[in-house]
Amino acid sequence: xxxxxxxxxxxxxxxxxxxxxxxSLKIPEHRITAVIGPSGCGKSTFLKCLNxxxxxxxxxxxxxxxxxxxxxxxxxxxxxxxxxxxxxQTPAPFPMSIYKNMTYAPRYYGINDREELKRTVTxxxxxxxxxxEVKDELKKSAVKxxxxxxxxxxxxxxxxxxPEVLLLDEPCSALDIKSTSVIEELLLRLKxxxxxxxxxxxxxxxxxxxxxxxFINDGRLVEFGxxxxxxxxxxxxxxxxxxxxxxx
Amino acid sequence: xxxxxxxxKLWAFLGIxxxxxxxxFIFLFIFYEGASVISPSFILESPSGAxxxxxxxxxxxxxxxxxxTGTAVAxxxxxxxxxxxxxxxxxxxxxxxxxxxxxINTISxxxxxxxxxxxxxxxxxxxxxxxxxLSSGTALAVMILPFIEIRAEKAFGELSEEMIxxxxxxxxxxxxxxxxxxxxxxxxxxxxxxxxxxxxxxGATPPLIFTGAVAYASVPESIFEPAMALPMHLYLxxxxxxxxxxxxxxxxxxxxxxILILTIIARALGGFRK
Ligand SMILES: Nc1ncnc2c1ncn2[C@@H]1O[C@H](COP(=O)(O)OP(=O)(O)OP(=O)(O)O)[C@@H](O)[C@H]1O
Ligand SMILES: [Mg+2]
Numbered sequence: 255x256x257x258x259x260x261x262x263x264x265x266x267x268x269x270x271x272x273x274x275x276x277x278s279l280k281i282p283e284h285r286i287t288a289v290i291g292p293s294g295c296g297k298s299t300f301l302k303c304l305n306x307x308x309x310x311x312x313x314x315x316x317x318x319x320x321x322x323x324x325x326x327x328x329x330x331x332x333x334x335x336x337x338x339x340x341x342x343q344t345p346a347p348f349p350m351s352i353y354k355n356m357t358y359a360p361r362y363y364g365i366n367d368r369e370e371l372k373r374t375v376t377x378x379x380x381x382x383x384x385x386x387e388v389k390d391e392l393k394k395s396a397v398k399x400x401x402x403x404x405x406x407x408x409x410x411x412x413x414x415x416x417p418e419v420l421l422l423d424e425p426c427s428a429l430d431i432k433s434t435s436v437i438e439e440l441l442l443r444l445k446x447x448x449x450x451x452x453x454x455x456x457x458x459x460x461x462x463x464x465x466x467x468x469f470i471n472d473g474r475l476v477e478f479g480x481x482x483x484x485x486x487x488x489x490x491x492x493x494x495x496x497x498x499x500x501x502x
Numbered sequence: 503x504x505x506x507x508x509x510x511k512l513w514a515f516l517g518i519x520x521x522x523x524x525x526x527f528i529f530l531f532i533f534y535e536g537a538s539v540i541s542p543s544f545i546l547e548s549p550s551g552a553x554x555x556x557x558x559x560x561x562x563x564x565x566x567x568x569x570x571t572g573t574a575v576a577x578x579x580x581x582x583x584x585x586x587x588x589x590x591x592x593x594x595x596x597x598x599x600x601x602x603x604x605x606i607n608t609i610s611x612x613x614x615x616x617x618x619x620x621x622x623x624x625x626x627x628x629x630x631x632x633x634x635x636l637s638s639g640t641a642l643a644v645m646i647l648p649f650i651e652i653r654a655e656k657a658f659g660e661l662s663e664e665m666i667x668x669x670x671x672x673x674x675x676x677x678x679x680x681x682x683x684x685x686x687x688x689x690x691x692x693x694x695x696x697x698x699x700x701x702x703x704x705g706a707t708p709p710l711i712f713t714g715a716v717a718y719a720s721v722p723e724s725i726f727e728p729a730m731a732l733p734m735h736l737y738l739x740x741x742x743x744x745x746x747x748x749x750x751x752x753x754x755x756x757x758x759x760x761i762l763i764l765t766i767i768a769r770a771l772g773g774f775r776k
Contacts, residue, residue, distance in 0.1 A: 305671060310594070335673030342671075346664035349687045358682065359672040408668065415672055 256322075258283040258419055258449035259304060264317035266299055266308060273299045275473045277317070281419075281466070286441060286450045288464035288481065290457060292496070296473045297453040301421045304451065305338040306331050322418065336363075339412035343424040345404035347396035347411075352388055355396045355407060359415045374414055381447075382410040382440055402433025406440065413448075420444065422452040426459065438463050457497060461485050469493050529758060536755025539748050545756065549749075554718055555739050556746045560753055562721045566635075566729030567704055567757075569722050570714070573639025574703040578647045579696045585647075586654035591666070591676045591684065610648035615708035617641040622712040635725040638714030645709055646699040653695035657688040694772025701761045701768075707733040732757045 259281040266274040273296045281287050289297050302308040306326060308315055319326045326334050348355050356375040357365075365371060375392070379385035384406045388394070396407055405425055412420060422441075426434040434456075441450055441463055454460050460467055460481065467484040469477045469492075477484060477493045488494045547559030585602070593599050621641035625631045661684060669679040685692075707715075715734040722729040732753060739750035 307667075307670065310670075332673035332675070335671060340668075340671040342664045342668060344662075344664050346662055346668045348665060348669070348683050350683075358669070359674060362672070362674045362678050411668075412672070 256283045257281060258322060259451075260318075260320040261303075262318045262320075264300075264303055264319065265315070266296070266303060267314050269312065273313075273473050274303070274470075277470075277475045279468060279475060279478045281449065281451060283449050284445055284447075285465040286445050286452060286463050287466040287468065288460035289451065289453045289468045289470060290455075290460050290496070291470035293455075295470045297470055298423055300470065301340065301423055301451065301453060304419070304421055305340050306334045307340070336415045337417055338419045338421060339415065339417035340421045341405070341408050341412050341423070341425050344428050345401060345408050347399065347404050347407050349397055350395065351393045352396045352399070352407060353392040355411050356414055358411070363415065378410040378413045381413060381444065382406040383436065384410060400433070402429050402436055405429060405433070405437060409437075409440065409444075413444075417448065419449045419451065422450070424453055424455060427455060434459070457485075469496060471496070529762070532751060532754045532758055536751035536753075539752035540755055544749075544752055548720065549718065549735075551746075553742055553745055555735065555742070555749050557749075560730075560732070560735060560749075560756060562719060563730040563732045563735040563753070564756065564760075565721045566715070566719070567732040567760075569635050569725065569729055570638055570642060570710065570731055571700045571704045573635055573725050574642035574646060575696055575700045577639060577643035578699065579650055581643075582647050582650035582695075582699075583654045583692060585651050586658055587680055587684065590655060590658040591680055606648045606651055609644065610652075612644075613708075614641075614645050614706055615711075617645050618709040618711055618713055621709065626713055631726075633712070633716070633728045634714050635722060635727065635729055636714070638710045638731075639725065641709035641713055642703040642706060645706060646703050649702055650695050650699040653698070654688070654692055657691035657695070658684055661687065690771045694768040697764050697768035697771070701764050704761060704764075705733055705757065707731075707737055710734055732760075 257280040261281070262278050264274055264277040265272065277300070289300060291297055299308065299313075302311070303315065303319060304326075306329075309331070321329075321334070321337060326338075329337075348358060350358075353375060356378065357371045360371060360374055365374070376385060379388065384403060387403065388399070396404065399407060405428075409420070409422075409425070426437055429437070438459065441452065444450060445465075452460075452464065464481045467479065467481045468475060469484065469488075469490075471492060477488060477490050479489075484493065485497060488497060544559040545564065546561050548562055549555045549560060550558035585606070589599055589602055593602070618641055621637050625637040625640055626633055631637050665683065666679060669683065670676075710731050711734065714728050715731040716728045717730075717734075717738055719728055719730050736750055736753045736757065739746040739753060
């Protein structure tokens with residue numbers, strides 16, 4: 255199995271406070287990798303390192319991240335962002351129509367052909383299962399969609415630039431159970447095409463959908479391995495405590 | 503504690519009552535006193551009379567005021583919106599933001615008569631523009647810049663952080679985000695801020711006195727000539743004493759009516775959303 259992302263000795267500190275310490279792991283292609291850990295342990299910071307957003311904050315970063323063989327620090331920021339998409343916790347559709355949300359990034363990258371745009375919109379909306387629900391109202395404001403639909407739109411929007419990797423930072427924590435399971439099924443479908451890294455507070459979710467799980471605590475990677483073994487037979491006492499809920 | 507909360511409520515009600523009452527009284531008083539001289543000829547004719555302004559109308563002053571205000575807004579609005587956009591979306595250095603904010607606050611603290619003096623010595627004299635609408639408009643533009651900037655920055659600041667970061671995450675530039683998302687979604691607030699800034703400029707006298715407003719001129723044809731202005735005209739009428747008090751009230755009536763209408767338009771654009 256190939257690795258989509260290789261992270262070597264990654265450390266990050268925000269004004270002298272270490273948020274990530276010496277993290278090394280390999281994220282396999284076409285798999286879902288879950289990142290779990292207590293609040294403030296550095297999960298979001300970890301994602302920010304993978305799409306380069308960390309460079310825009312006042313943070314000191316050391317270590318190396320390679321994306322299919324290329325050191326990401328050698329890529330232009332916008333190229334890296336195209337290859338590594340990011341979806342946030344609160345669904346944040348742009349205040350414009352569903353269609354325009356979907357063409358926002360392709361137009362930025364110079365695609366103006368209407369047929370091509372239409373194809374992209376349809377294809378990505380279908381991938382996220384949103385197409386049948388909204389196909390007659392693509393002109394409707396995206397702000398009027400339900401919470402779960404908004405989040406699926408944001409995922410579809412992230413896919414419009416054809417990324418290799420899709421990062422999701424607690425994508426379901428603002429959603430109800432039903433919308434959550436719709437998104438979980440969606441992610442399981444998407445891993446055929448994309449490599450997925452998901453930060454989640456919901457351990458059940460990590461167990462249900464992920465192939466690999468990384469447990470981060472206090473900025474350290476405590477344990478990384480196949481989800482089944484992490485949840486059933488963790489090697490570290492710390493991991494066990496966190497998973498059984500006796501943490502803290 | 504219960505007494506205290508009652509007192510606070512009473513204080514709040516009194517505050518609102520006094521504020522609304524004062525505004526209502528000023529408007530009603532001016533409209534009552536001014537209504538008698540309001541007529542089509544008052545609005546559409548030039549001032550006349552042995553003592554200027556006791557007879558005739560205020561047409562050149564109305565048009566002059568629109569010129570002064572328009573010039574000020576045209577110069578100020580783009581700069582103010584650009585400054586607000588820079589501070590909100592582009593500036594990554596927190597210290598720079600602090601500096602910019604204090605500069606803007608300082609400008610808003612400059613007495614308008616000082617702006618008038620600056621425009622007089624720099625534009626009218628040193629640059630040789632002479633007394634004209636452009637010189638006054640520049641002073642007014644500086645005066646309303648912080649006013650518009652603060653409102654524009656507030657509108658931009660209300661855009662959701664995650665939305666902006668979603669655009670970043672797609673690799674799109676902040677400029678693209680600004681043009682495609684920020685400007686369209688803040689359009690109404692921005693127009694409203696600009697109109698209110700215009701109202702503020704329209705009522706100001708000190709920046710005009712030495713720089714471009716004159717006691718009498720015909721309707722201006724370009725921004726390079728001096729012109730009459732409503733607040734200046736009003737000032738002169740009142741200064742002349744009892745003989746021209748009626749036309750003074752009429753002038754105030756027209757000014758307030760203009761400002762009221764513009765304010766209502768601005769509020770309707772900016773305030774009623776959501
Ligand atoms: N921009 C920043 N500036 C300074 N400190 C930061 C910044 N972002 C994060 N931190 C700090 O780094 C640490 C890790 O933050 P991070 O957001 O990665 O945690 P997290 O695991 O995502 O938490 P949560 O589960 O609550 O989202 C925290 O202590 C946080 O306070
Ligand atoms: Mg987080």
